[in-house]
Amino acid sequence: MNDLIEIEEQYLWTFMSDKKKGLIEAFDLVLPDVSHRFYVRYLLNNLKRAGYSGMTLKNALWKAASTTTIDRFDTCGTDLFELDKDAYAWLSAKVPSEWSRSHFSSLPKCDILLNNQCEVFNKFILDARNKSIVKLLETIKHLLMTRINSNRKKAEKWNLNDICPTIKKNLAKTMKKAANYIPKRSNMWNYEVIGPVEGVPCKHAISLIWLKNDEVLNYVDDFYKVDTYQKIYEASILPMNGSDFWPKSSNPPQFPPSYLNNKKKGKK
Template sequence: MRQTYFVGITVAKAWRAKLIAKKIIEGDADNQYASIWRYAEELRRVNHGNTVKINVERPSPSIQPRFGSFYFCFDGCKKGFIHGCRPFVGVDGCHLKTKYGGQLLIAVGRDANDQYFPLAFGVVENETKESWRWFIQLLMEDIGQDRRYVFISDQQKGLVAVFEELSDTIEHRLCLRHLYANFKKRFGGGALIRDLMMGAAKATYYQAWVQKMNELKNADPNAWTWLMVVPTKSWCKHAFSFYPKCDTLMNNISESFNATILAARDKPILTMCEWIRKYLMNRLSTSASKLENWPHKVMPIPRRRLDNEVFNSGHWLPTWSIAETFQVTHSYNTHEFIVDIAKRSCSCNFWELVGIPCRHAVAALSYRKQNPDEFVDACYTREKFALCYGFST
């Protein structure tokens, strides 16, 4: 101001001017909370499939009601997830950087290209067991409870307890990065301990897991004792269920989406919701147009994973047993696995766990002169990707 207009102002005055400008551009936060009911009705009016829930708090009749929590799930995201995504959901919470504070809860799926698919959102005052229960219950009502789901999350306050209550209908996995952070606080880090823990988590069959855990026990018995208390089904691939066709160990999909919406988290509530809505509209339309330039049946990211298995299949030698069953042995006779092409299974569990033929299965398929692309699960195909992004938001 001094250089351009030859006017001297104080820092406080410049700060107040900035607040006035932000209020003009982004809207007044107080008025937006008062207008949230009209915004919710407008979302329902333009699309009856949109789910919008508002909770208010009123401690006593003499006190004016105040905002409690706000949940919204757009119809296009809901239908895209149900028809085109695997039953795998990442959930996370992040801070809102406004004068009122609060938390934004998010639920994110995985599309046919193994990328994040935003699903549902909730604005709450704090991350508590009650707020997470409210959010998860509304999410389950939207996506339906006719199939079993797998959720992955950090160990947020109250969230683990909610998943334990719902263990009959869902499974819960822990993000390995945060599990290791807790592990490191107790026993310290170090490349050896980290690699052994990661190796145990990544082992797709029981024998490999036992080998890594025994090495960890020899290196640090206390760390081994602590880790053995954690249920293996929540952090080890060999104990994961096969039906979601997802072997991810970290909640990267939620963290990636949190990073994407970082620019919106310092805005008033309705401005933030509109930013998210417009971003989702653009993402759905842009992703749908990408199919025009992709000629293959299997989407790019899972196809790269299949190509890696094909590349590594050269070290494996198949021996035909009977019907469509093979014994596949490493060229140095260090390991051997049983592949059943008819059942689309391998004793290493990778094929059933991920839905993509492992290197042992690729070796057996090559013996029969069959194309591995034809044995990739349907969840990675162009058709599923088109269903993910074929609905308007």
């Protein structure tokens, strides 16, 4: 298995899962240096199965998962402890870097807590999932081929030196909120920013960038730029001939598994 999966700079990769039995052990064997995240929805389900439930407890866990600073994460832990000491003990056994934004690495440029992207993809291939293996793969190939081309053509209309439209829209909202922050300079390197509590992206940083008469766009990571988006979709999934033109295999044909009727005689 190690020979089949080769990923350079594994520390830059993050995998999200529901932590099925044996999955983490497999990662430790094949990809030992990647980071892991745990879908918070599955974490809630496991918490419920462990005997701890209720809307108040659910909200407390989501607050701890969504917070962006370690200090506020610790405060959320205190609130959770006061709600239910046993639930707090159960959650404390989970590694915070796997489910709370406050402990996420800054290397991945994504802070998602759910598997919505997987759900969207599953819906995307819903019709294909009922087909045979070859038809399934062909359908997925066609869907991805046209989608990649569509995204590539869309990005060609964007300014290459700009950031992606959705990111730019989100940044504009953050910049509007940053107007409520007042930076106070201490020395060449240190500032104190007065304003509401901090979030991500950081309004404090934007207020300092303005104080230095600099451009906010200069501080946006390359990950969010149009140039990066275009590089992601520059490769194409090429068309291929129909099955009549495929090379003939000398292997015996594959047949579907045998159907087993588990109904006992005399029962419907």
